[in-house]
Amino acid sequence: MELADNLKDxxxxxxxxxxxxxxxxxxxxxxxxxxxxxxxxxHLLPTIWIMYLLSYMDRTNIGNAxxxxxxxxxxxxxxxxxxxxxxxxVGYVVFEIPSNLLLSRSRPSIFLPSIxxxxxxxxxxxxxxxxxxxxxxxxxxxxxxxxxxxxxxLLVLSSWxxxxxxxxxxxxxxxxxxxxxxxxxxxxxxxVDGLEGSHSIxxxxxxxxxxxxxxxGFALLSMLFLLDFPATSHMLSERERHVAIRRLATxxxxxxxxxxxxxxxxxxxxxxxxxxxxTWMFVIGYMxxxxxxxxxxxxxTLVEGLFGNKSSSQVNFxxxxxxxxxxxxxxxxxxxxxxxxxxxxxxxxxxLLFSCVCSIIVCVVSNFTARYVxxxxxxxxxxxxxxxxxxxxxxxxxDMDPQVRGVSLALVNALGNLSQIxxxxxxxxxxxxxxxxxxxxxxxxLGVGVVVYALLHVILRTSMHF
Numbered sequence: 401m402e403l404a405d406n407l408k409d410x411x412x413x414x415x416x417x418x419x420x421x422x423x424x425x426x427x428x429x430x431x432x433x434x435x436x437x438x439x440x441x442x443h444l445l446p447t448i449w450i451m452y453l454l455s456y457m458d459r460t461n462i463g464n465a466x467x468x469x470x471x472x473x474x475x476x477x478x479x480x481x482x483x484x485x486x487x488x489x490v491g492y493v494v495f496e497i498p499s500n501l502l503l504s505r506s507r508p509s510i511f512l513p514s515i516x517x518x519x520x521x522x523x524x525x526x527x528x529x530x531x532x533x534x535x536x537x538x539x540x541x542x543x544x545x546x547x548x549x550x551x552x553x554l555l556v557l558s559s560w561x562x563x564x565x566x567x568x569x570x571x572x573x574x575x576x577x578x579x580x581x582x583x584x585x586x587x588x589x590x591x592v593d594g595l596e597g598s599h600s601i602x603x604x605x606x607x608x609x610x611x612x613x614x615x616x617g618f619a620l621l622s623m624l625f626l627l628d629f630p631a632t633s634h635m636l637s638e639r640e641r642h643v644a645i646r647r648l649a650t651x652x653x654x655x656x657x658x659x660x661x662x663x664x665x666x667x668x669x670x671x672x673x674x675x676x677x678x679t680w681m682f683v684i685g686y687m688x689x690x691x692x693x694x695x696x697x698x699x700x701t702l703v704e705g706l707f708g709n710k711s712s713s714q715v716n717f718x719x720x721x722x723x724x725x726x727x728x729x730x731x732x733x734x735x736x737x738x739x740x741x742x743x744x745x746x747x748x749x750x751x752l753l754f755s756c757v758c759s760i761i762v763c764v765v766s767n768f769t770a771r772y773v774x775x776x777x778x779x780x781x782x783x784x785x786x787x788x789x790x791x792x793x794x795x796x797x798x799d800m801d802p803q804v805r806g807v808s809l810a811l812v813n814a815l816g817n818l819s820q821i822x823x824x825x826x827x828x829x830x831x832x833x834x835x836x837x838x839x840x841x842x843x844x845x846l847g848v849g850v851v852v853y854a855l856l857h858v859i860l861r862t863s864m865h866f
Contacts, residue, residue: 427646428643433647436636436640436643436647439640440561440627440644443625444556444626444627445569446625447625447626448553448556448572448626449573449575450576451512451513451516451549451553451618451622452550452573452580453577453579454516454520454580454614455519455546455549455550456576456577456581457580457587457611458519458611458615460580460581461607462484462539464585468607469592469602470604473530473604474529474535476535478828478829478830482828483536484532484535484539486820486821488540489543489817489820489821490540491544491545491547492544492546492547493814493817493818494544494547495548496547496550496814496817497807500548500555500807501669501807503548503806504555504803507628507632508556508626508627508628509627509628510623511548512548512553512626513620513622513626515545515549516618516619516622517616517619519545519615520613520614520616522538522541522542522545523542523608523612524612524616525538525612526538527601527606527607527609547814551806551810554794554813556627557570558805559629559802560627560630560648562647562648563741563798564738564741566791566794566795567733567734567737567738567744567788567791570787571730573790574730574783574786575731578727579727581722585720585723586717591607591610592604592606629802630644630645630648669803669807670807672800673800676800676804678796678808679797681855681856682789682792683812683815684848685852685856686789686812686815686816687815687816688752688846688849690816690819690820691819691820691842691845692842692846693782693783693786693823694819694820694823695778695827699722702775703719703772703775721776722779723779723783725776725779725780726784728780730780730783730787733751733784733785734788737791744788744857745856745860745861746857749850751781751782751788752849753846753850755777755778755782755785755846756846756850758777759778759843762778763839768833789853790812790813792856793808793809796860826838826842
C-alpha cells in the first residue's frame with residue numbers, strides 16, 4: 401500500500417513537473433506560425449528587396465555610365481575600365497567575413513542601413529570625379545563598405561526561415577539584382593537623357609548623384625522596418641520570438657542565442673567553417689556561377705557590339721529583355737526549389753548545363769540576332785542558379801552554429817565574388833564583336849559547375865538525407 405502511494409505521489413510530481421515544462425516551453429499552433437511568417441515576410445522581404453535593388457544598381461551603374469560618356473570624359477582605356485571593376489571586389493572579398501562576424505554580435509536593423517548610408521554617399525561623390533585615379537579610389541572604398549551587405553542579408557534570411565521556405569525568399573532577394581539591371585538601364589536612359597547638361601553637369605554624373613541620394617534616403621527609412629535576429633528582435637513580442645526559434649528547430653536550423661556567453665569566438669567560428677567540407681564545395685560551385693555572371697557588367701557593351709548603330713539609350717533599352725526573362729525563370733525555379741528541396745542540386749546542374757550549351761553556341765554562331773537570343777537564354781540560367789545556389793547552401797548549413805553559418809555563408813559569397821576579379825577581364829574591347837575568349841572561359845566554368853552541384857546532390861542525399 402505504501403509503495404503504491406509512493407508511486408502515485410511520484411506520478412503526481414512528474415505530472416506537475418511536465419506541466420511546468422510545458423508551461424515554460426509551450427508549443428505553437430499552425431495559425432500562430434502562419435501569422436508570424438507573414439509578419440516576418442512583411443518586415444524583411446520588401447525592405448531587403450529594395451535595399452539590394454539599390455545596392456546592385458549602385459554597383460553596376462558604372463556599365464551604363466561608361467557608354468553614356470564617362471569613358472570619354474575620364475579618358476579611360478579598356479584596361480583602366482577593367483581595373484575600376486576589379487578594385488571593387490578586392491575590398492569586397494576581404495571584408496565579408498569580418499563584417500558577418502561583427503553583424504552576428506550587433507543589430508542588423510542598425511548595421512545594414514548604416515553601411516548603406518556610407519556607400520550611397522560615396523556613390524554620389526562619383527558624380528564629381530574628374531580623374532581615373534579618383535574613380536579607382538572610390539570604387540575600392542565602396543567595395544570595402546558594401547562587403548557587409550550581401551553576406552549580412554544571407555545570414556539574416558537564413559536565421560529566420562526554415563529550409564523548405566528559403567528558395568522563394570532567396571529568389572525574392574536575387575530578383576532585386578535581376579530587376580535592378582532592367583530598372584538600372586531604364587533609369588540610366590531616363591537620367592542621362594533627361595538631365596544631360598542640367599546645371600552644366602553631364603548625364604552620367606547625374607546618374608551617380610541621383611542613385612546615390614536615393615540609396616541614402618531609403619537606408620535611413622529601412623531602420624524602421626528591418627528585423628534583428630529571432631532571439632533579439634525588438635519588433636516581436638516575447639511569444640513571437642519563442643515561436644520563431646521553436647519553428648526553426650523543427651527543421652534542425654539553429655538560431656542565434658541571446659546570451660553572449662553562448663556565442664563562439666570569431667576565431668573558433670572561422671576555423672570551424674573552414675574545416676567543414678560543405679563550405680568548400682559550395683564555394684567552388686558559387687564561384688562558377690558568379691564568375692560567369694560577370695557577363696552582366698558587359699551587357700551594354702555586348703549589346704552595343706551586336707547592334708553598333710544604336711544610340712546609348714537604345715542599347716540600355718535592349719538590355720531590359722535579358723533581365724525580364726531571367727526574372728521569370730528565377731521565380732519558377734524558386735517555386736520548384738521549395739516544392740522539391742531535395743532536388744535543388746539537380747535543378748542547379750540542369751540550368752548550368754543549359755547555360756553552358758548556350759555559351760558554346762554563341763562562340764560558333766555569327767548571326768547577331770541569334771547571339772542576342774542566346775545571351776538572353778544564357779542569362780536566364782545564370783540568374784536562376786544564383787538564388788537557388790544560395791538557398792541550397794543556406795539549407796545545407798542550417799545545422800551549424802549561427803556564427804559558423806555566418807562565416808560559411810560569407811566565405812561562399814566572398815570567394816564566389818573573387819571570381820569577378822578575373823571575370824572583369826574576360827571581355828576586352830580588342831576581342832569585339834564575338835568575344836570568343838570570354839564565352840569560351842565561361843563555358844569551361846559552367847562545365848565545372850555542372851559536376852560540382854551534381855556531386856553535392858548525391859553526397860547530401862546519401863550522407864545527410866537532405
